[in-house]
Every structure is written in C-alpha cells, then in structure tokens.
Amino acid sequence: MQNESALSRLFPHGLAIAFLVLWTALAVNPAMRDVWWAENVPAMGVFLLLAATYRVFRFSNRAYALMACWLFIHTIGGHYTFANVPFGFVTDLFGFERNHFDRLGxxxxxxYAFPIAELLTRKNLAKPLIIRLFALFAIMALAAGYEIIEWWAAELAGGEAGIEFLGSQGDVWDAQKDMLCDTLGAVTALALFAFSGIKPDRA
Known part of the structure; x- marks a missing residue:
C-alpha cells in the first residue's frame, strides 16, 4: 500500500516530466516557427499555471491525466501544424477527406470540464447540478472564445502561417465542428466525473 501511495503521489510529477521531455524534443525544428509559438504559448501557460498552483490545490490523478491529454496533443500539433500531423492511418481507416487531428485536440x-467540476465540488461552491452545468458551459464559452481569437490571430499572421494556424483545411463549418468536439469532450469528462466518487473536501 505504501508503494502504491508513493506512486500515486508521484503521478503528476511523472506527467510533468514526460510533457517537458516531449515539449523540448518537439521545440526543435518545427514545421513553422511562428505557428509553433502561437500554439505553444497557451500550452505552456496552462502547464505553468498547474505547476504554480500544485501545492495550493492538488487535483486528482484522473484530472491531471485528462488535462495532460490536451497538453500532449497540442504540443504535437504545434510542431507539425495540426493539419499536417502524421495522422494518415486514421484518415485512411475511416475514409476521411481531411486530417482530423485538430478535432482530437x-x-x-x-x-478540462473534469477538473473544473472537481475544483467546484471539493470546494463545495455549488450544488452538483449547477457544478456540472457550469463546467459544461465554461468549456463551451472557452471554445467559442478560442475560435474568435484564432480568427484574429490568423488575420494578423496572414499568408501561409495564418492558414496553418487556422487549420480549417477548406471546411467552411470548421469552427462549428471544433466547438462541437469541445462540447463532446466536456460531456465525456462529466460522465467520467459522475463515476469518480469525488466529494467536498473536509475542513
């Protein structure tokens, strides 16, 4: 039990080390350096925020694992640009007409709806239904806000860099489909949260 407890405590540190190793490796010779910066600034911001608040509020290992998914995926997308990540086996398998790695992102x-719900639950800041709705709507608002920022950034960058950062790959409904994927991810996370057994922290 002591070994399991020690491994559990070290799990977030292991994720952090794995992320930093991947980030460092993929920072070398990316496909487009300006796109790399645009994609990696938010990823590093989230990572540093989690590292800085670790001692103040330690999320569950499940929450850290789920949050790490985006950090790893976004770092890979930043290196290749999302439209050009080697994802052809999935495209071929399902007969897609475009690279859907960005949808996975x-x-x-x-x-992230899971850690939002966990934070609000453990702090006992609202009733369970309100917490779940807040987590869902927070992700949906973030998704809409990101699409607006992405549009502005693509306009400012212009040229090939703007097109690669936008990553629509010719799909006129790209923004709407991206927001749907964000929402489906939140619904999945909240379904997992419902079975997590996480309760308010005791005083």
Whole structure:
C-alpha cells in the first residue's frame, strides 16, 4: 500500500516530466516557427499555471491525466501544424477527406470540464447540478472564445502561417465542428466525473 501511495503521489510529477521531455524534443525544428509559438504559448501557460498552483490545490490523478491529454496533443500539433500531423492511418481507416487531428485536440480541451467540476465540488461552491452545468458551459464559452481569437490571430499572421494556424483545411463549418468536439469532450469528462466518487473536501 505504501508503494502504491508513493506512486500515486508521484503521478503528476511523472506527467510533468514526460510533457517537458516531449515539449523540448518537439521545440526543435518545427514545421513553422511562428505557428509553433502561437500554439505553444497557451500550452505552456496552462502547464505553468498547474505547476504554480500544485501545492495550493492538488487535483486528482484522473484530472491531471485528462488535462495532460490536451497538453500532449497540442504540443504535437504545434510542431507539425495540426493539419499536417502524421495522422494518415486514421484518415485512411475511416475514409476521411481531411486530417482530423485538430478535432482530437478540441475534444481534449473539453476534458478540462473534469477538473473544473472537481475544483467546484471539493470546494463545495455549488450544488452538483449547477457544478456540472457550469463546467459544461465554461468549456463551451472557452471554445467559442478560442475560435474568435484564432480568427484574429490568423488575420494578423496572414499568408501561409495564418492558414496553418487556422487549420480549417477548406471546411467552411470548421469552427462549428471544433466547438462541437469541445462540447463532446466536456460531456465525456462529466460522465467520467459522475463515476469518480469525488466529494467536498473536509475542513
């Protein structure tokens, strides 16, 4: 039991080390350096925020694992640009007409509904139904806000960099489908949260 407890305590540290190793490796010679910066600034911001608040509020290992999904996926997308990540086996398997790695990235953003719900639950800040609705709507608002920022950034960058950062790959409904993926990720995360057994922290 002591070994299991020690492994459990070290789990977030292991994720952090794995992320930093991947981030460092993929920071070398990315496909487009300006796109790499645009994609990695938010990822590093989230990572540093989690690291800085670790001692103040330690999320469950499940929450850290779910949050790590987006960090890893976004780092890979930043290296290749999302439209050009080697994801052809999935495209061929399902007969897709475009690279859907970016959809996976958006789905992983939705998984942050789990830590949002965990924080509010453990702090006992609202009733369970309100907490779940807040987590869902927070992700949906974030998804809409990101699409607006992405549009502005693509306009400012212009040229090939703007097109690669936008990543629509010719799909006129790209923004709407991205927001749907964010929402589906949130619904999945909240379904997992419902069976997590997480309760308010005791005083």
């Amino acid at each position: 958006h789905f992983s953003i939705g998984l």
